[in-house]
Amino acid sequence: MSNYSLAEDGVWTILETADIGGTNTGSTGNWATYLSMAGFDRADAHLEIGTWDSGDDLDTCKFQQATDSSGTSVKDLTTSASGGNYDTDNPVDADGNTVHLSIRAEDLDTDNGFTHIRVYVAEGGNTGVDNISGAIVRYAAANKRKELAGDASSGATVYVTPRS
Numbered sequence: 014m015s016n017y018s019l020a021e022d023g024v025w026t027i028l029e030t031a032d033i034g035g036t037n038t039g040s041t042g043n044w045a046t047y048l049s050m051a052g053f054d055r056a057d058a059h060l061e062i063g064t065w066d067s068g069d070d071l072d073t074c075k076f077q078q079a080t081d082s083s084g085t086s087v088k089d090l091t092t093s094a095s096g097g098n099y100d101t102d103n104p105v106d107a108d109g110n111t112v113h114l115s116i117r118a119e120d121l122d123t124d125n126g127f128t129h130i131r132v133y134v135a136e137g138g139n140t141g142v143d144n145i146s147g148a149i150v151r152y153a154a155a156n157k158r159k160e161l162a163g164d165a166s167s168g169a170t171v172y173v174t175p176r177s
Contacts, residue, residue, distance in 0.1 A: 023053070023152025028132065030063060030146040035139025037073065038132070047079045047087075047129035050118050054153035058114040058132045062105055066141030070104040073135035074112050078127040090116060090130065 026048060031041045038044030050056065062071065075098070076090040091098040091114060098114075105112055114132065121127045130151075136143045 022154050023150050026149045028147040028149065030144050032142050032144050033134060033136045034066065034069065034141060034143035035136065037135035044132065047082045047084050047131045048149060048151060049082065049129050050121060050151060051128060052154050053151040054118050056116050056130055056149060056151045058147055058149045060112045060145055060147035062108055062110040063144035063146055064142050065106065065108050066143055068140040069136050069138055069143050070106040071134060072101060072104065072137045073133065074099040075133055076114055076116050077131050077133050078121050079129045080126040082129055090120060
């Protein structure tokens with residue numbers, strides 16, 4: 014998984030380009046990864062349509078929540094429906110279109126143990142290539158700390174600041 018630190022306050026996770034024509038991102042690389050919200054107050058996802066068949070729409074686009082990193086008890090955090098948070102009556106459907114999703118940690122069902130999030134997108138039909146890329150940033154860290162994206166490791170995880 015590619016995680017990138019945002020100062021001492023947040024972490025970006027890159028969601029690699031996926032061709033979702035006729036499928037979803039539920040089992041594709043970082044799209045399938047559930048990220049812990051422990052210590053973060055907010056998360057935003059920024060998604061962009063790439064090469065896209067003009068006959069297709071982005072049918073589903075939502076944050077999901079789970080009780081652990083393996084996706085146990087997964088359920089929707091935002092909706093994807095006619096009149097929903099992502100309104101399927103007005104979907105994105107062309108190269109360069111974007112979707113921006115935002116949640117707060119308090120939106121998670123923490124009373125029932127939900128602590129992890131992911132973005133789930135799907136295109137139900139398939140008349141060609143339907144590429145989507147994106148990133149999730151978890152930020153407003155409650156307990157700011159050094160090396161939020163993981164321990165520094167020469168040649169693998171490097172932090173650069175004016176003070177380094």
